[in-house]
Amino acid sequence: MSVLRSLLSHDMPRSRWLAALLLVAVFGLALTPFLFPGIKALNVAAKILVFIVLVASYDLLLGYTGIVSFAHTMFFGIGAYGIAIASSRMEPGWTAVAVGLGASLLLSLGLSLLIGLFSLRVKAIFFAMITLAVASAFLGLASQLSDLTGGEDGLNFQVPELLRPSTEFLEEPWLGASIDGRFASYYLLFFSALGLLLLMLRIVNSPFGRVLQAIRENDFRAEAIGYRSVVYRTLSNVLAALFACCAGAMLALWLRYNGPDTSLSMELMLDVLLITVIGGMGTLYGAVLGSVLFMLAQNYLQELMKLGAGLVEGVPVLAQLIAPERWLLWLGLLFVLAVYHFPSGIVGRLRAAALQHRSGGH
Known part of the structure; x- marks a missing residue:
């Protein structure tokens, strides 16, 4: 224990x-x-692992420091493009992965430091607008620099031989699983996500993390007792960017492809924001539960609705409402209800209920 x-x-x-x-x-x-x-289940699980790291890194900003940024997926995209560009221009292998990840981490460090130093002195809403402008500019740049990024079509590339689906370690499945390159890729993602999440837990529960929470609760009081809030906010911005960059690299290695819509879209940013709120802001465990819930709903709700539509076939209004093509409507409704009933997120609600139960017990 x-x-x-x-x-x-x-x-x-x-x-x-x-x-x-x-x-x-x-x-x-x-x-x-x-x-x-199945391949679909493995894809969904891999995306959950990527989103756990991405959402947890955003929670460092939003939940622990109280910073609203719309440029977070830009760093996610930088990580993915770093791997894609290095692997497509160099001999595919671990050296290309290391160069791509190293270069993207350095670029993320520089950009997040610049954004932090120049923008975090302004009020929250203006900072959010500045990050939105920077993210939009970067998305436009990635779409137009076709010689480097592949433009709108993106980049397909080879990963190290160990991670290629064609690589087979065992001829026969073991315990029902094919032991091949995809299997190795999945566990690379799993242990990377686990390690990065534990590292973020260590950061938010350190004295540095306590200062971030103090700044979130009362900026003026934190300044009054001697903490430079701009310095701490900038460091939080840098750390969040570096973790998001790692999440982008994980996604690129899994998909063996990257393009603007895959890692830089505004829809992705909204998904991250929604998962953070649903899981519970200011608690990294919310990133785990929120990512699992969101990805399962996004990928399997339509299939559940197909089953439901078959059961109510012929019922005039109900059959139309449960039609599989209306899955986005129901997904939206589910998340509105989740936010309404869990204003402090799933984790916040469960912890509050446990505290209430213990108080009642005494």
């Missing part, structure tokens, strides 16, 4: 239901290749 506490930086779930849901999510993702061997 003490090892687990240390791994989680003493930030325990504090709710039995939350602990149970997190265990189901972690073990479900860890065993996906064996439990759900």
Whole structure:
């Protein structure tokens, strides 16, 4: 138990239901290749892992520091393009991956530092507008520099041989899972996501993380006791950008492709914002539960509606409402209800319920 506490930086779930849901999510993702061997299930699980890192990195900004930024997916795109450009221009292999990741981390560091230093002195709404303008400019640049980025078509590239789907480690499936390059890629993503999430937990539960939360709660009081809020906000912006860049690299390695719509679109930014709010701001566990819920709903709601439509076939209004092509309407409705009933997010609601139960018990 003490090892687990240390791994989680003493930030325990504090709710039995939350602990149970997190265990189901972690073990479900860890065993996906064996439990759900289909290609679609593996793709969904891989995207969940990428989104866990991306959403958790955004929560460093929004939930822990109180910064609203619309340029977060720009750093996600930089990470993905770093891998794509290096792998398509160099000999495909681990050297290209290392060069691409290193270059994209350096670019993310420089850009996030510039944005932080020049923009975080202005009021919150103006900072949000500045980041939106920067993100839009970067998206336009990525679409137009076709010689470098592949333009609107994006870039297809080869990954190291170990991660290629054609690489087979065992001729026969083992425990129902094909042990091939895709299997290796999935577990590279799983352990990367796990390591990055534990590192972020360590950061937010360190003295530095406590200062970020103090700035979020009361900027003037934090300044009064000697903390330079601009410095801490800038550092938070830089850290969030670097983690988002790693998430982008993970996505590129999994898809073996990257384009503007894949990693830089505004829809992606809105998804990240929505998952952060649904999971619970200011708690990295919310990134895990929110990403799992969002990705499962986005990928399987339409199939559930097909089953429902078959059951109510012939019923005039109901058959139209449950038609599979209206899945986006129901997805939107589900998330509106989730935000309405869980204003502090899923994690916040579960922790509040556990605290209330303990108080009632005494």
